[in-house]
Amino acid sequence: MKYLILPVVVLLAGCQSLSLSESNVADNAQLETADAVEIHQALLADESIDVTHPIADVEFSLKDKKSLAENNIWPRIQSQLTFDIPEEKRLVSQRNWYVKHPSYLKRVAKRAEPFLYYIVEELEKNDMPIELALLPVVESAFDPFAYSHGRASGMWQFVPATGERFGMKQNWWYDGRRDIVASTQGAIKYLKYLHKFFDGDWMLALAAYNSGEGRVRNAVRKNKRLGKPTDFWSLDLPRETRAYVPKLLALADIIKRPQDFNLTLYSIDNKTVLSQVDIKSQLDLAKAATLAGLTLAELQRLNPGFNRWATDPDGPHRLLLPTHTVEKFELGLNKLSKKDRLAWQRYKIKNGDNLGVIANKFNTRVDLIQQVNNIKGNQIRAGKHLLIPVAAKSLDSYVFSQEQRIAKKQSRPGKGRKVVHTVKSGDNLWDIGQKYKVNGKSIAKWNGFAPRDTLKLGQKLVIWQKDTNKSNNSSYANSKTGNNVENAIMRNITYKVRRGDSFARIADKFNVRISDIERWNKLDRNKYLQPGQRLKLSVDVTNNI
Numbered sequence: 415m416k417y418l419i420l421p422v423v424v425l426l427a428g429c430q431s432l433s434l435s436e437s438n439v440a441d442n443a444q445l446e447t448a449d450a451v452e453i454h455q456a457l458l459a460d461e462s463i464d465v466t467h468p469i470a471d472v473e474f475s476l477k478d479k480k481s482l483a484e485n486n487i488w489p490r491i492q493s494q495l496t497f498d499i500p501e502e503k504r505l506v507s508q509r510n511w512y513v514k515h516p517s518y519l520k521r522v523a524k525r526a527e528p529f530l531y532y533i534v535e536e537l538e539k540n541d542m543p544i545e546l547a548l549l550p551v552v553e554s555a556f557d558p559f560a561y562s563h564g565r566a567s568g569m570w571q572f573v574p575a576t577g578e579r580f581g582m583k584q585n586w587w588y589d590g591r592r593d594i595v596a597s598t599q600g601a602i603k604y605l606k607y608l609h610k611f612f613d614g615d616w617m618l619a620l621a622a623y624n625s626g627e628g629r630v631r632n633a634v635r636k637n638k639r640l641g642k643p644t645d646f647w648s649l650d651l652p653r654e655t656r657a658y659v660p661k662l663l664a665l666a667d668i669i670k671r672p673q674d675f676n677l678t679l680y681s682i683d684n685k686t687v688l689s690q691v692d693i694k695s696q697l698d699l700a701k702a703a704t705l706a707g708l709t710l711a712e713l714q715r716l717n718p719g720f721n722r723w724a725t726d727p728d729g730p731h732r733l734l735l736p737t738h739t740v741e742k743f744e745l746g747l748n749k750l751s752k753k754d755r756l757a758w759q760r761y762k763i764k765n766g767d768n769l770g771v772i773a774n775k776f777n778t779r780v781d782l783i784q785q786v787n788n789i790k791g792n793q794i795r796a797g798k799h800l801l802i803p804v805a806a807k808s809l810d811s812y813v814f815s816q817e818q819r820i821a822k823k824q825s826r827p828g829k830g831r832k833v834v835h836t837v838k839s840g841d842n843l844w845d846i847g848q849k850y851k852v853n854g855k856s857i858a859k860w861n862g863f864a865p866r867d868t869l870k871l872g873q874k875l876v877i878w879q880k881d882t883n884k885s886n887n888s889s890y891a892n893s894k895t896g897n898n899v900e901n902a903i904m905r906n907i908t909y910k911v912r913r914g915d916s917f918a919r920i921a922d923k924f925n926v927r928i929s930d931i932e933r934w935n936k937l938d939r940n941k942y943l944q945p946g947q948r949l950k951l952s953v954d955v956t957n958n959i
Contacts, residue, residue: 453667487531487684490669494544497616499667501739502647504657509664513675523680526783527554528736529569529594530682540602541617545666549601549623553660558592562914565864568592568718570601580604587726593719594734595690617646617659625655636804688716693747696727697755700806705746706739710812723805723812724756758805765796774872776802823862826925828878837873850877873911911947924953 512519533547534741553643554560561567562717565574568591574584580600582590590596610621611627622630625708633649642648646659672679693702699720703713714720716734717787761772769780777930783789787800794800805812835846843854843865858865860876869875917928917939928939934950943949 417570417753469763477616485684487534487682488669489677490684491544491547493536494538495546495632495666495670496543497663497666497676499663499670500647502660505660505663505667509662509667512664512668513677516677520680522551522555523682526550527680527682528688528734529556529598531685531687532594533598536598536602540606542602542605545662546601546605548662548665548669551665552658558594558597558715562864565866568597569594570597572597572600572604576604583726583730585726587722587724587728588719588730589721590730593730594716595732596719596730615646620659620662621646621649621651621655624658625652625941629655686737688734689740691733691735691740691743693725693731693733695731695752695755696725696803697733697747698724698757698806699812701750701755702733702743706743708736708739714812723777723807724803727785757806759802759804761800761802763794763798763800764798767794767796768792769794770872772800772802776804778803820862824860824874824876826860827922828860828876829922830878830880833877833879835875835877837869837871837875839871841869843869846875846877850879852877852879906950906952909949909951911943911945911949913945915943915945917943920951922948924951926951926953 429749476642477744487781489713530547530548533550534544537544537546550556550569554569556569560569560571562571566572567577567589570591572580572582572591574591577584577591577597577600580603582593582596582600584590605619605623608622608627609616612618612630613620618630618634630649630651633651634644636650637644637648654662668675668677669679699717700710700723700726703710706713713735716736720726725733749849759776761776763772769783769789772784780792782803783800786803833850835850837846843857847857855865857875857877860878909924911920917931920926920930920943921928931937931949931951932939934952
């Protein structure tokens with residue numbers, strides 16, 4: 415997504431390779447490959463397959479249904495929309511797409527429902543344009559778990575360096591880029607910076623949020639040299655950036671006058687529905703969910719910044735909870751002793767053990783074991799006992815933890831022979847790819863990380879080698895069992911068939927069955943697919959990210 419101007423860093427385009435936004439929505443956003451960027455772009459395609467799922471877009475009891483008419487946030491937003499809406503071709507094209515897809519607008523509004531009031535409040539406090547509250551629609555379709563192959567993460571889509579620059583802590587326990595509060599505060603700071611950088615021009619600031627301020631600055635300088643206008647609409651910018659600002663303006667125009675487009679906006683309460691609760695110290699998320707009367711999945715949906723089974727021991731010591739649950743939660747938390755905030759296991763040190771091995775065994779951190787057991791350095795003795803903080807529930811219960819997202823990715827069936835490689839000192843993706851005769855980018859994709867992510871010593875990588883004894887592709891594709899349905903997050907997408915595609919290849923790419931592709935599209939697998947043909951698919955995005 416975004417890059418900053420730093421003294422020794424070359425500025426590159428950001429969101430062009432990183433954003434999970436609906437790139438080319440006017441072109442119906444076909445899915446070309448099964449990575450996170452295209453998965454999220456394809457969510458914008460025409461979705462006529464009716465798939466419902468208990469974990470997909472978890473809905474909360476946040477509102478009093480009787481109060482919708484008199485307590486709706488949209489009039490508050492409408493009264494503050496001030497950006498000019500020119501009848502530019504690019505803007506009209508994006509607006510037409512949104513108008514033709516009211517179900518998409520409703521779905522994104524439902525996703526935004528827990529968070530929109532907070533974002534509006536913060537923008538008003540900072541005297542920022544209210545249109546910026548719509549930016550997460552363009553960036554991530556209001557999905558806090560959105561992650562791109564370019565390492566941009568969260569609802570506001572920050573890459574690691576920019577996230578750190580604007581206050582988003584990132585470590586093993588926690589990623590502030592996905593934290594609703596931290597990422598919103600960071601986005602406001604970054605947008606303020608860009609607004610100032612471009613001398614108060616919000617259109618240029620927004621373009622830079624997408625492609626990097628260096629690229630936009632260079633486009634402005636080029637036009638100045640040529641004696642051309644330097645407004646956004648006149649600049650020579652990448653295709654995605656040229657569509658990015660029109661998307662936001664098109665949304666703002668629709669929301670300002672929905673009646674002109676025969677649309678009804680999904681009602682979102684104009685009141686606080688979530689509250690920040692100070693939990694003081696580390697807390698198991700399963701215990702927090704129980705105290706709040708929520709499912710673990712619901713709690714993780716509201717607090718997507720936490721990577722593991724517990725909050726970060728070093729903070730932030732903050733949870734977002736539905737306001738109506740706070741009193742009950744705080745009463746229960748006050749009765750909880752410090753030792754009961756986490757589950758504990760007494761472990762006898764064995765010959766050959768070291769702190770790293772023990773930490774991996776119990777899915778925790780070396781420094782936490784050291785702190786709890788008052789260990790200085792790394793020396794431990796066989797026969798002694800350690801007190802280890804462990805998850806209160808089985809790890810697969812924490813369905814949105816980083817481990818579970820990666821595990822789902824690695825468990826996806828692939829073509830050929832499955833090999834598990836343990837990362838050793840000196841390993842890199844290129845060398846591993848050479849060893850197994852596969853592409854390094856494919857290894858990253860199979861294991862749910864970006865090609866530029868750092869490999870960790872002892873990390874397990876799933877690799878699919880070409881099988882010399884190929885089995886029947888149709889049999890292979892139809893043998894898929896998929897993820898645990900209870901934990902899947904289903905989305906309906908439109909895929910444009912490319913040259914060389916087959917039923918089996920598409921089924922493998924999206925982890926679906928050939929029979930499902932036939933059923934969804936009323937096709938016969940014995941007939942050839944044609945390049946350019948559009949297929950409707952239902953995919954589990956947790957297994958394609």
